Each structure stands twice: as C-alpha cells, then as structure tokens.
Amino acid sequence: MTNQIILSKLERLKNGQKPRVLDLFAGCGGLSLGFHAAGFEIGAAVEFDPDAARSHGLNFHDGDPKHSCAIDITETHPEDLVSKLELGPVPEAFDVIIGGPPCQAFARVGRSKLREVDAHPQAFIHDPRARLYKEYLRYVDAFQPLAVLMENVPDILNHGGHNVAEETCEILEAKGYVSRYTLLNAAFYGVPQMRERMFLVAYRREVADQVTFPEPTNWLVLPSGYEGTRAVALKTVGGLFGEVHSYVAPPVATPVQERAVTAEDAIGDLPLIKARELVAAGALKRGARRFDQFIPYGKKSKLSGYAQLMRSWPGFEASPDGLRDHVIRYLPRDYELFARMNPGDQYPEAYQHAVEMFEERLTAAREKGAALKEGSDEYQQLRDSIIPPYDASKFPNKWRKMWKDQPARTLMAHLGKDSYSHIHYDSLQARTISVREAARLQSFPDGFQFSGTMNPAFRQIGNAVPPLLSKALAQTIMATLQTRIAQLQEEHVGDRTAATV
Template identity: 75%
Template structure:
C-alpha cells in the first residue's frame, strides 16, 4: 500500500476535510444515512438492486443518474466505478469503505432449500453470494481506505464451521490494518427493534488507533431467543480458547440507561389504518400500492423518537405527512389479526382461526344450513377463515407485536409478506405499513423509497438501522479525527517511506 496516499488522506482529515465514504452493497442506504448524520461525506455507493439503487441516489445525490443506476460489483472494477462517479484516481477517492455483503448465504434460514437445489449437505457454503465478501476486500485493496466497516448476520461467526469475520480480520491485518469485530443489538442504540448483527471495524495501522465500539444508550432485557442466537454465533469462538482472535465483547448496557424505544413510541403518531373498516367500505383492494397520497399525522403528542423521525436533519418529513403509509390487502386475515394477542405467533393464530370457523359453522347450522363436513360449502367456509400453513412447520411465520417492547427483527421477507409484524393495535387489525416498517428500522419520514410497496418493504428489511449506523459512525469519526490530529500518526508514513528509500 502506498504510504504517500495514506499520508495525504490523514493530512486532509487534519485540515478538517470530511472523511469520504464508499458504501458497498449499499441497499437503500441505512449505513449511508448513519454515516452522513455523523458528518461523513457519502461520495459513492454500489448496489445491484434497481429499486434500492434509485432510493440511494434519491436520498444522497438528489437522483443524479450516475448515482442512481444499479451496479454489479462482480462486473465493475474499482477503476470503472471511480470513472463513472467522476472521482479521479482510484486510490485517492475514498477514506472509508463500508457495507454489508449479502447476508442470505450466511444465515441459517434457507440452507435447507439450498441443499435441496444442489443435493449437497453443505451447499450453502458454495452459494456464490457467500463469495461476495471477497469482492468487498478487492475494493478495499484498490481504494486504500483509512478505515473499513463490515456488517453481517451473527451466523457469519459460524458459517459452515468457518468464522468469516475472523478470517476477514486476518486478511485485513495482513494488508496493514488493525481489526476487531463484535455483535451489537440495535435496541441498545435507540432503535425500536431487537436486531442483532455482526460489525467489523478496521483501521490502517499508521493511525495507531484502537478498535472500539459505541456504548449503549438504552437498556433492555433481551428475550431468550436473542441471547440464544448470540451463543450459537459465538460457538466457533469457544473452539478458539487459547488462540488469538479479533472478537471484542460488546459494550455492556446498564439498567440505569433509558429503557429501549417501544413499538408504540415509534408508531403511535402515525394515523390509524382500520383495515376492517376500509375493507367494508371498499377503500382497500388488491393491486400495487403507490406512494402518491400523503397522510397527515394524528393528534397524539409524538414521542421523542417520533420527533426525531419527523425532523431528522437533511431528511425531515413533509409537513403533510408521509405518503408511504400503505398496507397489504389481506381480507381473509383482518378479523383474525383482531383476535390475536400480543406475542401470538402462527400456532396461536391458527387456533384462533379454527375457533372462528367453528363459531361461524355453528351459526350457519343454527340458521338451518346443515353444511355437512366435507361438502364444497364447508370447505369454502374453512378456506375463507383458516390459513393454509401447517402450524407445526411454520411456528414463527406470524407474530403480533407488543406495543411496550421493541419489535422483533425486520427481514427482507417483508417484501413478500408482513405477517412477521402484525400491528399491536387490535382495532386496526392489520400488518404494518411501509412507513411503519421504516420507523421500526429508524429511517426518518423524509427518507424516500423507490418503487411500490413490495420492493420498499424489501429495501427496509435488508437495511442496517440508521440510528445504529450513526452510533458506530460517530465512534469511527472520533477515532479518525484523533488519529489525524496525532502528529505521530501523520509522520509515521513519511518516516517509513524515508527508511525504504
């Protein structure tokens, strides 16, 4: 790596220049938004999905075509990217590279399908998406950043017996970086969602910087499932006892901190959408949901969190309210949603549905309609009330939120259905809206999402919560500024170059 380039980048930061960021696998921009809020300059992004790429361009580059087109990292060289974005010499273009290679290949969810497709017991290891993190490292080589951030699912710590995070650190350390990784839960950083993710940070060794992670700002006792997930992810580390590794224990949260932001605090100021009323009035129907009708906020006093979402600097919400507060058309299930209790999952929903069927069957027979079991009308009534999924095979497919807790993890599967996040308000009896999903992920109301409802849900579910990204970015900004203002850090590359010559 060219020491003169490192020196020039440090000197630029010492002169109060904003650190310039490249976001790889950027999605719609969750990490980008957090880094922008912490004072970084978002100079470029690489994203393959067309809708997500347009969203990123809309929010960070006013829709400029060069920044809004999808880019295939497997077919785009760093030099071609630098040329497309007009950034000049590759190695001079960025100070920080961030991003999260696609997590699907690292997550336990979906491995069985991959095995079926390839008829290999460990097919998920060979999923080409799992190799995209190597492209991430190639871009690091080319752009020679002062700092690197990588995000992924906790399972990356035990991916087919491999600890991809540790291996990545070892590769970066061989390239001249100091590296560390940890597991952070978004709920500890003001996000109304219990989302556990791995974060890896690396700094050029010339900075003489230590890898640290932000201290929590909120307190929560995580449900057993989340602690269990962390234990599974750390299984590989337990096999490394006595061996050097780069894992850093997460900063501890204190019960003295403010309680975690709840779903109700996140959503209560958005207008109610009473799905059963809309259905009865013919005001909701099947079809694409477009974001062209703004809705006002309700009269409830917004929480501190809602105020932040309305007034995020640079992305404040429109005065007339968001235009993407739209929901799915699920006529069979609205009444069922009303019956469910907070915390109910699919087995409980199925039981409620069977009870509803039995009530309506009894009412029909009381009116003289015998409706014998096995008849076409009996089956039609059943199908109109009871969902078709086997309750023993889909225990986590549905979940009704608690209003007084953060939501459970939002996933990209929101793009296909939203049953994992059924609104806590039984009167509204529906799944969450696009804007509510964005709120739970800590996207401000002024953040624009390209496309219609399904791609918008997918973009939100794939994203890193901006508030968590902001906390990490603020920590990294402090480290970079301290290093840039440290004369020893700036002089070391010069001395090293002199020694070589």
C-alpha cells in the first residue's frame, strides 16, 4: 500500500505537477518562502502563533481565512487538516513535509523514549517535550511524504544528553527513508547573518538512496564564537554517543566564492531613521508601532545586488510606494549611548560609555552650580536617565552594535522584546534596527508582509529560517526529485521500446 502511494506521487510529479509542501511549526513562512522560490507549491501550514499564522496565510494564500488561523498541532489530526482545507485523501495530500519542532520538545527525551513515543501514540501524552515530536512523526506517517526537512538549533546534537538528530534519523530509516543531517551557516548561502542551524533531510527509498546538502555560495571566516559552537556540536557527534551513521560534514566554503553579504549590503539602501532628531521633533513617541504608513525608499546612487534582490524577489516585489514596516523602538534614554558605541561593542562596553556620559553631565551640571550630591534623588535621577540598569558582568551579550562590513550576528526571537542585540552600525541614526531591517538580515524580501504590530513582527522574524538558506536546501531537494522523475521517464520509454520489439 505504501509503495503504491509513493509511486502515485511520483507519477503525479512526472506529469508536470509541482511538489506540494506541508510546513509544520511554520512560523511566518521562512522555510515556505524558500521552497516557493524553488518551484514547490505551498499546500498548507500548521502554526500555533496567531500573528505568524496570519502572516503565512497572507503571503502564501492571499489571506484566505482557512489558511490564516492558528492551529495547535497537538489538537489537530492530519484528517482534520485535510478536511478543513478540502485536500482529499490524507496520504495523497502532500509530497514534502518541512519544519522543525521547537527544541524544548526534545529536552531529555532519549532514544528509547522517542521510539516508544513513535510506536505508542498514547505514551508520554502528558509530556509536552515529547508530544510535539510525536505529532511531527504522526504527520509523517499520515502523509507519507517523498521528502522530509527538519531544522533546529545545533544544541539538538546534544540536547538533554542525547543526539536527537541521530535518533530522528533512526526512526525515519525504520519508516522507509534514507536520512542525513548536518550543520549549515546561513552566511555561506547569501544571507547577511551568521546563523548556525542543524538541518536534517530524508527521502523515501523509492526516491533516492543518498542525501546531499547544498554547496555554499559565499565565504567568510566565522568569528570564534560560531566556530566554537560548531566545534562543540561536532565533538558530541564524534564521540559522545558512540557510532554515528547519519551525520555528514557540512559542505566547505572557500575564498574563491563571493564574499559574504554584509550588513551594509543588506540594509544600507533603506531610508535613514535618525532617532534623536525624531524624538526632538516629537515625531517618535511611546506606543504600539503599526504598519499603516508608507516610508518612501528615497534615492540611492547604487544598490547592492542583495538590495536589488530584496526589492525584486519574484512574487514578493517591493511596493512602489515604499515600506510600511520600517519602524523602530522608542528608546530615548539610549540613543545618545548608541551613537557613542563602536562597532562590535557589547553591553560591558556600552555600560562603560554610559558611565562616562553620566560623569560628563554630572561635572557639567555641577559647574553650573547644581548641587548633585551622591545619593540624592537628583543624583540618582540623572544617573538613571543615562546608565542602563543591567549588571555589566551578567549580561555581556545583551547589547551589540553591528559591524557594517560583516554579516550580522544571529537574530533571535528576543528581538520581539528589546532589539538591543542588533544596534544599527550607523551612529548618525543611533538606534536599534527596524522591523524591515531585521527582515532584510533574515533575507525576507521587501514585499513579504508581517501580520500584527512591531513586537510580534520582530518575534516572527527572529524565529524564522532565512528564506535564502531554505531556497538552497529546497533546490537540492527539487533536483533529487527531478532526477528520480527523469529515471522513471527513461524506464517508461524503455518499457515501451521493449514492448514494441
């Protein structure tokens, strides 16, 4: 029965139909966008966050309400999903499943637990860490895809004492797939961000007998922190868990390739937002940031190739009126401090700059006759208006001013809370990055729309897989499927020839 379903899907692709994708834990659609760009049809998505679900429906299904509502995968059976979307029989609905269960789902869930969860649907039903993994596997069982893509953080190679990627491959192998995983850094694939993630790809054995990963297109020397993260992850692969069958080394980037896309390449063409001037003019105030006003691009003599791509991405072209989501946080205490910081400065350096600023203003006030005694209310008010309250020894990575000539550091979902991890490199603007700048650093094109206000949009962007990296993976998967289709076509021609003879 299973083989017939797989062959039926291959026959459909052989007849010229696009592979249909189901995106689980889809977020706003970073993975979906990459697959869409590579020629896949985005059939459906499952996403729990309402704002992210609306974003996905808005961008891939023209805002169709059926595709824009939040879905709890723990309460939605595959049968319910296809019935709601009128997709026909469950096993025939999709050809590819992509996505990545949140990493919390895997904490301390070992090989024996994962196998039991897979084999017994009621096992560990009260354990949310295992439940999301169980649902992912259940969707794979129900839809019997030709290919599977999973994404997660590098720590999943040693999560709670277990190599979850290796264990996942074992389970998929038992289901009839050939599976491999590796670590890829987005900066090697044209993304202006040094984002390291684990990717697992699996094919039905009727489709392929090996897995490959895309070759890098860009080159840079990763900072020590990223190399260290990769080294730790690979150390666990190499010895902590004994024999490892499914890991493959990442494809190697070399200096002959194009240099990595820099932050300036990515956002240097966007309209200036001079935060201090806006505050002084009363044009920037506290309150929700909505995407209800266009900001014109303005003129720039020459766009980087990356900026051109972001403005002209097929199907997601920029609006001729400009940008709606080029909005920033209201952080009046810190704008002057941002201007003083040097590229690469983190919170300890920012804190020291703030102390110096406070001492300068304290001296100036005293020279004018102000009696600002240490410990007084006036003294403390002045100090609090300049110096951030965080302990510099406990939050070294909380702040960072970007370098303009390097890719940005990893964007996180925490962008939705404060954005201090990505302070604009331009001291004239002296601010944290805007929503659209965050989207550019993740490689979302300017025509991609985010539902909700500023904070939910930042969170969606930080949680996403960079679409350009997704596209590289999708193109490799598409090539594998097309190779198999070509083989089937040759076999069909051969059979007809033999019958004629």
